[in-house]
Amino acid sequence: xxxxxxxxxxxxxxxxxAVWEGASRAGFISNRLxxxxxxxxxxxxxxxxxxxxxxxVYWSSRRALTGLVVGSILGIVVGLFTGRVLAVRLxxxxxxxxxxxxPGIAWIPFAILWFGVGEVPKLFIISLGVFFPVxxxxxxxxxxxxxxxVEAAQSLGLGTHELFYRVVLPAALPSIVTGLRQGLAIxxxxxxxxxxxxxxxxxxxxxxxSHLTFRTDRMLVGLALLGVLxxxxxxxxxxxxxxxxxxx
Amino acid sequence: xxxxxxxxxxxxxxxISFGIKSxxxxxxxxxxxxxxxxxVCLLGPSGCGKSSVLRAVAGFVRPDSGQVLVDGRVVxxxxxxxxxVFQEYALYPWHTVxxxxxxxxxxRIPDSxxxxxxxxxxxxxxxxxxxxxxxxxxLSGGMQQRVAIARALAPDPQxxxxxxxxxxxxxQTRVLMQEMLEELIAESQGAVVFVTHDIDEALIVGDxxxxxxxxxxxxxxxxxxxxxxxxxxxIFEHRDYGPAKARIFETIRRQIS
Numbered sequence: 001x002x003x004x005x006x007x008x009x010x011x012x013x014x015x016x017x018a019v020w021e022g023a024s025r026a027g028f029i030s031n032r033l034x035x036x037x038x039x040x041x042x043x044x045x046x047x048x049x050x051x052x053x054x055x056x057v058y059w060s061s062r063r064a065l066t067g068l069v070v071g072s073i074l075g076i077v078v079g080l081f082t083g084r085v086l087a088v089r090l091x092x093x094x095x096x097x098x099x100x101x102x103p104g105i106a107w108i109p110f111a112i113l114w115f116g117v118g119e120v121p122k123l124f125i126i127s128l129g130v131f132f133p134v135x136x137x138x139x140x141x142x143x144x145x146x147x148x149x150v151e152a153a154q155s156l157g158l159g160t161h162e163l164f165y166r167v168v169l170p171a172a173l174p175s176i177v178t179g180l181r182q183g184l185a186i187x188x189x190x191x192x193x194x195x196x197x198x199x200x201x202x203x204x205x206x207x208x209x210s211h212l213t214f215r216t217d218r219m220l221v222g223l224a225l226l227g228v229l230x231x232x233x234x235x236x237x238x239x240x241x242x243x244x245x246x247x248x
Numbered sequence: 249x250x251x252x253x254x255x256x257x258x259x260x261x262x263x264i265s266f267g268i269k270s271x272x273x274x275x276x277x278x279x280x281x282x283x284x285x286x287x288v289c290l291l292g293p294s295g296c297g298k299s300s301v302l303r304a305v306a307g308f309v310r311p312d313s314g315q316v317l318v319d320g321r322v323v324x325x326x327x328x329x330x331x332x333v334f335q336e337y338a339l340y341p342w343h344t345v346x347x348x349x350x351x352x353x354x355x356r357i358p359d360s361x362x363x364x365x366x367x368x369x370x371x372x373x374x375x376x377x378x379x380x381x382x383x384x385x386x387l388s389g390g391m392q393q394r395v396a397i398a399r400a401l402a403p404d405p406q407x408x409x410x411x412x413x414x415x416x417x418x419x420q421t422r423v424l425m426q427e428m429l430e431e432l433i434a435e436s437q438g439a440v441v442f443v444t445h446d447i448d449e450a451l452i453v454g455d456x457x458x459x460x461x462x463x464x465x466x467x468x469x470x471x472x473x474x475x476x477x478x479x480x481x482x483i484f485e486h487r488d489y490g491p492a493k494a495r496i497f498e499t500i501r502r503q504i505s
Binding site: 146148153155156157158166170245246247248 | 307308325327330331332334336338342383384385400403409
C-alpha cells in the first residue's frame with residue numbers, strides 16, 4: 001500500500017515532466033524562458049560536477065535549520081510563559097500581536113542595516129519569521145490546556161515548575177507541532193528571500209546569479225531543488241510529528 | 249464517647265460564591281464531618297453546589313468563609329493528601345496506563361523499580377493486567393476511570409474526592425465500578441467524599457448520604473445508609489431498599505419542584 005502510493009507519486013511527477021518536455025519540444029513554450037526538464041537536468045548535472053549544487057543546498061538548509069531552531073526555541077519558551085503567566089501575557093502579548101503581522105521580508109533592509117552582510121542578518125530574519133507562528137501556537141496550546149489536567153496534577157503533588165514540563169508542555173505539544181510545521185515553511189521562504197538580497201552561496205543566490213547571466217536552466221534547477229527539498233522536509237517532519245504526538 | 253476517632257475530614261461552615269460582576273452564591277454554610285474509613289455521598293439536584301464543596305476540599309476554589317481540615321490541618325491549596333477523580337477521567341493521553349498511575353509517585357518513591365512494583369500492584373487491583381502499555385484512548389470509559397482511580401489512590405491520600413466519577417458510564421459498567429470501588433476502599437482508613445445525583449449509586453457507595461438543597465447549596469438532611477458494608481447491587485433486591493430510596497427521593501423532590 002505504502003509503496004503503491006509512493007509509486008503513484010512518482011508517476012504523477014513523471015507525467016508532469018513528460019507533458020512539460022513534450023510541450024517544450026513541440027514549440028508550445030519558449031525554451032529560453034522555460035527550458036524543458038532535460039535541459040534542467042543537464043544544468044543540474046553540470047552544477048553537481050562543479051560542486052556548486054551540494055554547496056548551495058548545504059548552505060540554504062543550514063541557514064533555514066539554524067533559524068528554525070533559534071526561532072522555535074524562543075517561540076516555545078515565550079509562548080509557555082505568555083500562555084500561563086498572566087503578568088507576562090499582559091506585558092508581552094500586545095507587542096507581539098502588533099509585530100506579528102509584519103511580513104518577514106519587510107525586515108530585510110533593517111536586518112542588513114543593523115547586522116551588515118553575512119550570516120547574522122539571515123539568521124535574524126529567519127528566526128524572527130519562525131518565532132511568530134511557533135509563539136502563537138504554543139501560546140494558544142498552553143491556554144487551551146484542560147484545567148483538569150492541571151488540577152489532577154496539583155492533587156498528585158506536582159509543584160509549579162514540574163507542572164510546566166510534565167503537564168502544560170506535553171498538553172500543548174500537538175498545537176506546538178502545528179506551529180513548527182508553519183515555521184518550517186516560513187524558514188524556507190525567508191532563506192531564499194535573504195539569499196536573493198545578498199549572499200554568495202545558497203539556492204537563492206544560485207537563482208539570482210543565474211538570472212544575471214540569463215541561465216534560465218540553472219534558475220529552474222534552483223526552483224526545482226527548493227520544491228523537492230521543501231516537500232521532503234515537510235514529509236519527514238509530518239512523520240516525525242506523528243510519532244512525537246502519537247496520542248493526538 | 250472517648251472511642252470516637254478524630255475526624256479525617258472536617259468541613260466547617262463552608263460558603264462559596266463565583267463570578268466577579270454578579271456573584272452566584274453556590275454553597276451556603278455547609279458543615280460536615282467524615283470519619284476515617286467513612287464514605288460520604290453528597291447528593292442533590294444538579295447545580296446545587298455539591299461539586300463546589302468537593303472542589304473547595306480539593307483546594308481548587310477558595311471559599312468565601314469557612315474551613316476545610318484534613319487531620320486537623322487547614323487546607324489552603326491542592327495537595328497530594330487529597331486525591332481527585334473527575335467524571336471525564338482527566339488521564340494524560342501522552343502517557344501509558346502505567347505511567348499515568350505512576351504520575352504522582354515520583355517524589356514519594358524515587359526508586360523506579362520500587363515505583364513500578366507499586367504501579368503493578370494497582371494495575372492488579374483495578375484489573376487492568378495486560379494493559380500496562382496501552383494509551384488511554386485505546387481503553388473503554390470504564391477502564392479509563394479505573395486507571396484514574398488507581399492514579400488517585402496510588403499515592404495513598406488521606407481523602408479521596410470523586411466528582412460524579414461514573415456519570416459518563418453505561419448503567420451496567422457503573423454498577424461494576426461502584427462494586428470495585430467498594431472493594432478498593434474497604435480496608436482504607438482514609439475518607440471518601442463522593443458527589444453524585446444518582447440515589448442508587450449513593451446507596452451502594454455511601455456510608456452516609458448528605459442531601460443538599462438547590463442553590464445556594466445547604467445541607468438539608470443526613471441519612472445513615474441502612475445497608476452494611478460490603479455493599480453491592482444485591483441491595484437492590486432487599487425489601488428495605490425501596491422505602492430507603494423513596495425517603496431520600498422525597499427530600500430531593502422537594503428541592504426540584
